[in-house]
Amino acid sequence: MNMKRNNKYIMVCLLMALPALLFQSCLKDDEKVYGDNAGDRVEKFLTEAKTVLTSAEHGWHLGYFPHRQLKFGGYNYVLKFTADDNVTVWYEEKMGETRKSTYAMVGDDGPVLSFDTYNEFMHYFAKPSQGEYEAKDGDFEFILLKVTNDVITLKGKRSGNIMYMTRLDVEPADCLKEIQDLKDVDHVYGGGTATINGTEYSTIFDMQNRRMTVLDENANTLTSRTFIFTKKGIQLADTIMVNNAILKDFSFNKSTNTFESAGITFNLVSTYKNYNDFIGSYTVKELNKTVKLVADVNGKTYKIDGLTYTGTPIADYDSYWGSITVSPQFLDSWSTSSYPSVCDWLVLTDGDMIYWGEEFKATTAVSPSEKLQFLFGSNGYTILEYAFTKEDLEAEGNEALGTVEEYPQSMTWIKK
Amino acid sequence: MVKKFIYSVCAVCIVLGFAACSKDELGDTVISEKITQENQFDKWLNANYVAPYNIAFKYKYEEIESDYDYYTIPADFNQSVKMAHLVKYLCIEAYDEVAGTVFTRSYFPKMFFLIGEWEYRNNGTFILGTAEGGKKILLTGINDIDKHIHSAEELNHYYIKTIHHEFVHIVNQTRPYSTEFKQITGSGYVADSWSEEPYVSTYLTRGFITAYAQHSDTEDFAEMASEYMVEPDSVWQKWMDEAGEEGRALINQKLDIVKDYYQNTWNVDLDKMRRAIWRRQDDVMSGKIDLSDITVE
Numbered sequence: 001m002n003m004k005r006n007n008k009y010i011m012v013c014l015l016m017a018l019p020a021l022l023f024q025s026c027l028k029d030d031e032k033v034y035g036d037n038a039g040d041r042v043e044k045f046l047t048e049a050k051t052v053l054t055s056a057e058h059g060w061h062l063g064y065f066p067h068r069q070l071k072f073g074g075y076n077y078v079l080k081f082t083a084d085d086n087v088t089v090w091y092e093e094k095m096g097e098t099r100k101s102t103y104a105m106v107g108d109d110g111p112v113l114s115f116d117t118y119n120e121f122m123h124y125f126a127k128p129s130q131g132e133y134e135a136k137d138g139d140f141e142f143i144l145l146k147v148t149n150d151v152i153t154l155k156g157k158r159s160g161n162i163m164y165m166t167r168l169d170v171e172p173a174d175c176l177k178e179i180q181d182l183k184d185v186d187h188v189y190g191g192g193t194a195t196i197n198g199t200e201y202s203t204i205f206d207m208q209n210r211r212m213t214v215l216d217e218n219a220n221t222l223t224s225r226t227f228i229f230t231k232k233g234i235q236l237a238d239t240i241m242v243n244n245a246i247l248k249d250f251s252f253n254k255s256t257n258t259f260e261s262a263g264i265t266f267n268l269v270s271t272y273k274n275y276n277d278f279i280g281s282y283t284v285k286e287l288n289k290t291v292k293l294v295a296d297v298n299g300k301t302y303k304i305d306g307l308t309y310t311g312t313p314i315a316d317y318d319s320y321w322g323s324i325t326v327s328p329q330f331l332d333s334w335s336t337s338s339y340p341s342v343c344d345w346l347v348l349t350d351g352d353m354i355y356w357g358e359e360f361k362a363t364t365a366v367s368p369s370e371k372l373q374f375l376f377g378s379n380g381y382t383i384l385e386y387a388f389t390k391e392d393l394e395a396e397g398n399e400a401l402g403t404v405e406e407y408p409q410s411m412t413w414i415k416k
Numbered sequence: 417m418v419k420k421f422i423y424s425v426c427a428v429c430i431v432l433g434f435a436a437c438s439k440d441e442l443g444d445t446v447i448s449e450k451i452t453q454e455n456q457f458d459k460w461l462n463a464n465y466v467a468p469y470n471i472a473f474k475y476k477y478e479e480i481e482s483d484y485d486y487y488t489i490p491a492d493f494n495q496s497v498k499m500a501h502l503v504k505y506l507c508i509e510a511y512d513e514v515a516g517t518v519f520t521r522s523y524f525p526k527m528f529f530l531i532g533e534w535e536y537r538n539n540g541t542f543i544l545g546t547a548e549g550g551k552k553i554l555l556t557g558i559n560d561i562d563k564h565i566h567s568a569e570e571l572n573h574y575y576i577k578t579i580h581h582e583f584v585h586i587v588n589q590t591r592p593y594s595t596e597f598k599q600i601t602g603s604g605y606v607a608d609s610w611s612e613e614p615y616v617s618t619y620l621t622r623g624f625i626t627a628y629a630q631h632s633d634t635e636d637f638a639e640m641a642s643e644y645m646v647e648p649d650s651v652w653q654k655w656m657d658e659a660g661e662e663g664r665a666l667i668n669q670k671l672d673i674v675k676d677y678y679q680n681t682w683n684v685d686l687d688k689m690r691r692a693i694w695r696r697q698d699d700v701m702s703g704k705i706d707l708s709d710i711t712v713e
Contacts, residue, residue: 039449046451085452101493107449108479116476118492118532118559128487133536135487141479157479353538397613 042107049113049147050105053081058168059088060152061175063228063235066125066138068159070237071350071380073210074228076179077121078172079165090172091121092229095180109157111144126158131357178231182252183207190321191271191368196243196264203266205234205259206365208321209379212250213365214242219285219373219412233259271366272322275299278372282413291413293324309385309405310334313346318363323374325361326383330391343391344404348381351409355381356393364413372415382409457497460710464504469520471508472527473500475558481529483554486543491530491558498561498707499530502571505705507579510692515684523587527552532559541611544574547582555579565707568697572646580642588637593677598633600669606630620659623666640667640674645690646697 053060059080066072078090087103101119106112115122125138139156142163146153152165168175192203201222204213212234213224225236233252240247250259250266259266279295279302292305293315302315302324311331315324326346333343348355348362365378377383385404392398454462457475465471474481475496482488491499511520525547534542534557546554557574564570598605601623606615610630619627629639644652656664678684699705 043449043451046449050451083453085455101490102455102476104476105451106478114477114479116478116490117496118490123489123532126487126489128489128533128536130536130542133487133538135489137487140477140489396611396616 039107042111045111045144045147046105046107049111049144049152050081050083052147052149052152053113054083055149056080056167058170058175059090059172060165061168062154062165063163064125064138065156065161065163065226065228065237066136066159068137068161069380070161070226072125072136073226074235074237075125076176076229078168078175080172087115087119087122089119089121090176091124092176092179092183094121095176096173106141109143112157113142113144113154115140129357131355131360132353134353175231179229182231182233183229190323190366192259192266192268193368194264194266196245199243201242202368204271204365204367204375204378205266205268206378208323209363209365210234211365211378212236213375213378214240215367219367219369219414221375221410269368271368273366273372274322275317275319278302278317278324281416283416284376285412285414286408287411290416308346310344311346313383316361321363323364323366325363326376327358327361328356331385333391339389339401341389341391342401343388345386345388345393347384347386349384350380351382354384354386374413376411376413377409380409382411383407456712457493457500457710459712460497461500463712465500468517469508469524470526471524473503474527474529475500477531478529481552481554482531483535483546486535486537488535488556489532489559491532494708495558495561496530497710498565499555499558499575501705501707501709502561502576502700503528503579505700506576506693506696507583510689510696511583513692514689515682519682519684523590524583525551525553525586528555529553530555530558533557534560545578545582547585553579553582566701568701571700572697577642577646580645581638584638584641585634587682588634591681593637593681594673597637597670597673600673601636601666602633604630605632605636607632620655620667621663623659623663623670625655625667636670637674640670641678641686644671644674644686645693648694 059078062077062079063074064077065074076092080088081103085102085104087101089099089101091097091099099119099121101115101122102117104114104116106114106116123138123140125136126140128135137159139158139161141157142154143157144152145155145162150167154163154165155161156163190204190206192205194201194203202215202219204211204215206213209226210228211224211226214222216222223240223242225238225240227234227236227250230249233250235250236248238248245262245264247261247264250261252259257268259268276295278293281290281292283289284291284307289306291307294303294305296302296314300317302317304313304315304326307313308331313326313329313331315326318325326348328345328347331344331346333341335341345356348360360381361379362377362381362383363379364374364376366372366374384406387401387404388398389401390398461473465473475491475493477488477490508520508524511524529552531554534544536542543556545556555575555578560574564574604622604624608631609615610619610627615622615630616627619625619630622630624630624636624639625643626639629636647655656667659667675686678686678689700707
């Protein structure tokens with residue numbers, strides 16, 4: 001066969017096939033899997049979600065959990081949306097008050113509910129400051145994971161925390177009132193005991209820091225979670241397992257002073273202590289040393305002897321909770337060959353950042369036991385000795401030099 | 417011959433192929449949808465920012481416009497209204513008055529984005545505002561306006577000077593200033609050390625109008641021009657006294673270049689600008705301007 005002819009033949013065949021190949025893609029109907037394009041679908045979803053949001057006459061209850069490690073526990077909000085982009089916000093910590101601002105349904109990171117102008121309540125946990133540049137790691141933009149008529153599942157854009165909005169069938173103020181009643185009743189009942197599948201455990205319901213802790217027989221923390229107050233009691237940020245019992249929702253019984261969860265009864269005892277109860281010597285287990293709380297003349301504060309590398313820090317008595325707290329404070333200064341002044345500050349840390357504003361506190365939770373003992377740093381803040389070049393940390397030219405002394409994230413103080 | 421034929425067939429096929437499929441129109445953007453209704457403030461902004469100047473004044477939070485390096489929160493609605501009036505009266509219309517509306521419309525930044533808090537760094541310092549590529553100005557700390565609104569000095573320090581400062585950068589990026597400027601205190605620029613000792617307390621005697629001016633010549637130029645525009649003469653004279661003979665001479669040399677630049681490049685008399693801004697500040701302080709009014713005529 002002639003090679004040249006053969007080539008030509010193939011070429012002609014190919015050319016004849018070419019139009020068919022090209023036209024083919026246009027001849028059949030382009031059937032789209034979703035019908036509309038992506039933008040239209042997002043818009044439709046957002047419009048429908050907005051209709052659902054604004055349809056709730058009494059608004060929505062939101063169980064709000066700031067912070068990616070859930071450090072602060074949960075807070076109750078009620079939100080009422082209107083079609084003209086306004087939202088009225090109720091917040092459990094400011095009963096009887098509301099704040100109004102705007103919201104938007106946005107399609108960026110998926111369908112998003114954004115509180116897009118400032119609302120003192122809604123942005124409380126997201127508002128940064130000089131001492132807290134990451135704020136409390138709270139969200140004000142939420143990805144809408146699932147929208148039904150009664151429950152909306154949200155995911156905090158910043159924290160990634162999953163939260164729920166539930167359609168209310170009572171007035172917003174009434175919803176929060178039910179929760180408030182419980183908060184008021186048992187604030188002095190911190191400790192408890194429970195028998196879980198045959199074993200007795202000490203528990204701490206730290207109402208101030210919204211944290212529930214289960215201790216083992218050596219008073220070590222077995223497991224610990226923050227919680228939110230509910231109508232019936234409390235709900236942990238997520239499920240915990242203690243001796244094969246799965247716990248999340250606890251209902252409170254006012255007449256018996258007990259929490260109930262998964263058929264297990266948690267007996268509450270008052271762990272409230274008076275100022276004088278704390279005076280004395282303690283063994284700090286984690287540090288293996290003896291520390292003394294010495295009464296100050298004012299009857300409100302203590303000196304802490306033997307804890308820090310230098311200086312004598314002051315602890316405050318908290319009469320509301322019957323416990324003690326420590327805030328950032330200057331300890332002592334000295335000089336070295338390289339620095340004319342090294343100023344040792346007791347600051348607070350959450351393991352990530354350091355905080356020196358006087359509004360920050362490391363709190364304690366008193367546990368129910370024969371000997372007085374308490375957990376130091378129960379709100380996630382632990383103390384740290386840190387050196388600066390100036391005593392006034394806000395002074396111009398102040399430099400951070402570094403850590404003088406570190407302390408465990410949580411310390412158990414047992415009275416001698 | 418055959419070859420030519422082959423090519424032309426190919427070409428026709430390709431044209432046909434494309435033509436047949438190009439019927440689909442582009443849909444709306446899928447990047448960012450927003451389901452909102454226009455409110456009265458939006459209408460006011462349309463009438464006072466968009467229509468006359470084509471400026472977007474974004475007071476509602478949009479994550480895409482925010483700086484991911486910082487924890488930020490949205491601006492307060494009512495204080496955003498006040499800010500919109502302040503920017504309009506103290507900046508935009510001041511340029512209209514002295515430099516002409518053509519100048520303002522051509523060069524004034526096309527977008528403002530407001531956030532509620534300052535942008536805090538982890539060392540306790542914070543950012544008052546930034547400009548991006550001459551188009552967008554970020555205004556921070558809007559939720560503190562009510563706290564500072566009764567003092568022209570504070571308003572300037574926290575907000576208004578920032579806008580003038582950023583606008584100086586924009587006009588500089590459009591037409592550069594003389595290289596002579598940076599030679600006057602050429603060895604004095606210390607970059608990020610400007611906030612440290614000894615620079616933070618000796619800038620005037622070293623020939624700089626603010627501590628931040630020591631960062632670089634571009635910041636120096638923006639600080640010189642913006643401070644000169646907003647500071648009352650009494651403050652300026654006080655600084656000149658503190659600067660001493662040497663510092664004052666350096667500052668004045670630089671100020672001359674700044675004034676020349678505005679006069680010769682933009683036909684803007686900086687002293688006239690200054691007086692217009694002062695008069696407008698007085699109007700705001702005396703309550704002559706209703707900062708909350710969002711009625712549209």
